[in-house]
Amino acid sequence: MLFTGNFSKDDLAKSKKRFYWVGGIMLVIGFLSLAMPMLASFAIETMVGFFLLAVGFGNAFGAYSALRIGDSPWQQAFMAFISIAAGVIFLIHPVAGVMTLSILLAAYFLIDGVTKIVEYFRVKSIGGSLWIMLSGILGIILAFMMWQNVFTGAAVIGIILGINLIFSGMSLIMLGRGCSDMSKKM
Template sequence: MPIGLPADADVLRKHSTWFVTYGVIMILLGAFAIIAPGVATLAVTLMVGWLLLIGGAFGLFAVISGGTSAPGFWWNLLTTAVYFLAGLAVLTRPITGVLTLTLILAAYLLAGGVFRIMMGMGYRTHAPNAWFWLLLSGVIDIVLAVIIMSGLPGTAIWVIGLLVGINLLMMGFSILMVALAVRRAAS
């Protein structure tokens, strides 16, 4: 291992071609999701539907196999049945699932934004150089939530796919840049 290169970086350097390839694939997937956000939104929704359905099915099997004497049987049965039925609903009515996931995303952004604004205000005295960034992050989350909600149902078609695309693109760039930086540092 070269001097000054940590063990993780050495492994990354040895396999940097795979990490570069991984980064490029993530960038391409992200670009596709940004170019075709409706397709990406539908893909994410269907994936969530399948995860709920499969998780619910395995949960129902496990709960029923455990028997009615198992602690929390009825609660677990109800919870896994809801998962199963939610997955089935999303898969049989994916457009409704897209709308539901978009509403959940908007609610998450709104709640997170309010929470970060409150945290930022609370940190004014404890972290005078950082509180503004929490406040700004919260305001941006609330603005995004309002944009999403004010454009419904139209925003439901593209917002999840766009956000997933941006995430994939940024993750791909970060993986690619780390792999290239480790390559350069090792040589």
């Protein structure tokens, strides 16, 4: 396994390609998000609205099916109602949805940043792993910036998401490069 400390050349070669591909995709999406932050923000908000509707209708179907066989699915019916209502609100009032997402995204960046810093200590023997630490620190900084600027506009989500994706993509590419260097030494 890659993160257990036992590294084989095959594991490193497989991981290197994956790190390059995922990192490259993250870079492209990050630059697109920076180029069109308003579009990125409202695209994310709209997708979340549709996902909430899908979850709500799935819960409603599950509650209906349970009711037909005699169960009492009130919790599932309640969650269906909440999910559908939230999805409709996101789609009808996109600004409110974007503001809600900005709060959630700030929480995500904080958790993601802390997780990356913890992960750095697991992979610090790999060249390029310092980028994981830097990406984690940046995630925490972005979380606090976003929390302070919740009402500054929809573009904040697209910009912060773009920056985070660019640094995360670079960190994976650099980690892949470190895997390449490490596999040559073995």
